[in-house]
Amino acid sequence: MFSAHGVAPTVHAEAAERRLATIDATCPLVTKVHKEAVRYAKEDYDILLIGHEGHEEVIGTSGEAPDHITLVDGPEDVADVTVRDESKVVWLSQTTLSVDETMETVDALKKKFPQLLSPPSDDICYATQNRQIAVKKLAEDAELVIVVGSKNSSNSIRMVEVALDAGAPAAHLVDFAEEIDEAWLEGVTTVGLTSGASVPDVLVDGVLEWLAQRGYGDVETVKTAEESITFSLPKELRRDLRAEAAALSAQ
Numbered sequence: 106m107f108s109a110h111g112v113a114p115t116v117h118a119e120a121a122e123r124r125l126a127t128i129d130a131t132c133p134l135v136t137k138v139h140k141e142a143v144r145y146a147k148e149d150y151d152i153l154l155i156g157h158e159g160h161e162e163v164i165g166t167s168g169e170a171p172d173h174i175t176l177v178d179g180p181e182d183v184a185d186v187t188v189r190d191e192s193k194v195v196w197l198s199q200t201t202l203s204v205d206e207t208m209e210t211v212d213a214l215k216k217k218f219p220q221l222l223s224p225p226s227d228d229i230c231y232a233t234q235n236r237q238i239a240v241k242k243l244a245e246d247a248e249l250v251i252v253v254g255s256k257n258s259s260n261s262i263r264m265v266e267v268a269l270d271a272g273a274p275a276a277h278l279v280d281f282a283e284e285i286d287e288a289w290l291e292g293v294t295t296v297g298l299t300s301g302a303s304v305p306d307v308l309v310d311g312v313l314e315w316l317a318q319r320g321y322g323d324v325e326t327v328k329t330a331e332e333s334i335t336f337s338l339p340k341e342l343r344r345d346l347r348a349e350a351a352a353l354s355a356q
Contacts, residue, residue, distance in 0.1 A: 113168020
């Protein structure tokens, strides 16, 4: 299965060569960035990809046009960036970055390359943006912010950073409720709780139960956006479901 972060074309080719059955679960928002990279490469642009070195999504996107893409891992990298033609340079970004972090890098790039082209639409994942906005709101009132998410989840790590930058005295990332240190609760009257974009509800519910058992049972929902976007199942699963439905109707 190809994860939501996406993979490079070489991975698809290798799977085909080995005749593997595959399910492509790449997030459509990541696919959009891949297509943008291919298009700008065909137009012979230098592509400045804002993202973190070694991240799965960055590896996948870079693989679409390795000869045209230069990774920019933050504003501190901008001074070393070189391009062939300053009139043909565009920026793209990893979808799970902090919006503030990305725009800080974009601003630095625009100062160096005034003709820098922006992508036709914002590449930051809407779910990532919404959670970052919400965690800023949480940080206004909470002495402690807990983010439920994996240690290798870029958007979850970013939310901890966003909470601290927004003024939260403390913020921590946990995979499960059992990872919470009760010492974090000392002197804390209000705990903010959020999660990574793809975290199952059961893990968040587990943290809510853990907190309720320790006197934090009064829960108030902070809503900063309505999410109505839905994505269809990977085409391989849709095909299998249609085949199953046809078989059942034939019985």
